[in-house]
Amino acid sequence: MKKNKFKPRPFVKWAGGKRTVIDQINKRLPNDFNAYFEPFVGGGAVFFSLEEKKQEAFLSDNNPDLIAAYKVIKSSPRTLIKELKKHAAKHSEGYYYYIRRSSSRDIVDIAARFLYLNKTCYNGLYRVNNSGYFNVPIGDYKNPDIVQEENIIACHDLLKRTKISLCDFTKIRPGKGDFVYFDPPYFPKKENSFTKYTKQNFSLEDQVRLAEFIKKLDKKGVYIMLSNSMTKVISDLYTMNHFLKHVIYAPRYVNCKGNGRGKISELLITNY
Ligand SMILES: C[S@@+](CC[C@H](N)C(=O)[O-])C[C@H]1O[C@@H](n2cnc3c(N)ncnc32)[C@H](O)[C@@H]1O
Structure with a gap:
């Protein structure tokens, strides 16, 4: 069969897409893992960038139109x-x-x-x-x-081997040795930041719910990486000693007129 040479890339433009920080994320992936889970998949920039895609992958999101695609x-x-x-x-x-x-x-x-x-x-x-x-x-x-x-x-060639689900992030079931990359809507640095992807906003209660879920998976021996905003609220939700907090830098427009490009620091938290 003819092999498709075209390298798959995200097929949607997506707010919060990880394209600009992909290298900083990739160098902090676990060395080895079993299945890959991405429960806030959005455009899937991290999934599409994984070098070794031999692992079984489980992609999910709670946006029905995106998951239909x-x-x-x-x-x-x-x-x-x-x-x-x-x-x-x-x-x-x-x-x-x-x-x-x-x-x-x-x-x-x-x-x-x-x-x-x-x-x-x-x-x-x-x-x-x-x-x-x-x-x-x-x-x-x-x-x-x-x-x-x-x-x-x-993308079809790659997605053939993945499991795709429309669900809340708490529905995934990774086991020991699996790796989950969590990229939720960020906790806002300012009141009116964009965190609305579906009818429901991602609230502070959701951030707390996510931290509880992550702690449960951590106890099971699942490798975890979480992206979020560089805020005290988020930092205080992940205080266990073995959780590492890396600071990464994302190029962003920093003022509303759009003429000031700058770098925004973000948190990348891992349990390994
Ligand atoms: C920051 S975006 C992910 C961006 C993605 N990493 C990329 O590179 O494009 C957050 C995603 O979380 C999804 N989402 C919001 N609340 C959710 C929930 N409770 N469960 C699962 N997904 C949710 C949104 O639909 C959105 O696609």
């Missing part, structure tokens, strides 16, 4: 590409808002709509109103790359 790329990439080509051919401002208002129960339609909106909306943001309707305005792209056929096929 992962599942359809895994099961029916050709049908998805056909649908994306139809969207690309019709793309215009009017068509964008027409599709934004539309809904479907068919998983391929859901995935194609989600990917079309992700490639054409403002900054690839995913934001929904209180009734759960996607409400991001159209972005300012001359030629949005809507179909990405080669990448979808390359």
Whole structure:
């Protein structure tokens, strides 16, 4: 069979994507582990960057549209590409808002709509109103790359061997020797930071719930890595002696006018 040479990369633009800090994360991965779990997978930048992808991988997230896209790329990439080509051919401002208002129960339609909106909306943001309707305005792209056929096929080759689930992070069941990379919505440094990916915000109670869950897995002998904001609240949730706190630096726009690029420190916590 012809081998696909194209290196798979994240097929969505995603807020909080780890592309810019991937090297700092990769050099702190455990040397060896059994299965890989990513329960806040988003765009999956870390998963796609793993050098050795021989391990069994379990990817999950609680965003239904995103998980529909992962599942359809895994099961029916050709049908998805056909649908994306139809969207690309019709793309215009009017068509964008027409599709934004539309809904479907068919998983391929859901995935194609989600990917079309992700490639054409403002900054690839995913934001929904209180009734759960996607409400991001159209972005300012001359030629949005809507179909990405080669990448979808390359992602399919990789996702064939993964288990994909729509679920809360507490539903994963890693065992001793497995590795979990947790990349939750960050605890905000400022009140109005963006942490809303689905109808529900990720609250302080969720951060506490996550810390409890991580401590349970730690006792089972699971390798853990957690990304989060460099804040006292988060640091105080992980005080056990063997938990290491690494500081990493992410390039970010640091003021709201967008003309001040700077580096923001983030926490990377490991139990190994
Ligand atoms: C910071 S993003 C992950 C970014 C990802 N690492 C990347 O490189 O694109 C956080 C993700 O957590 C998901 N999420 C929020 N609350 C969740 C929950 N309770 N359980 C599982 N996933 C959740 C969001 O849908 C979002 O995709």
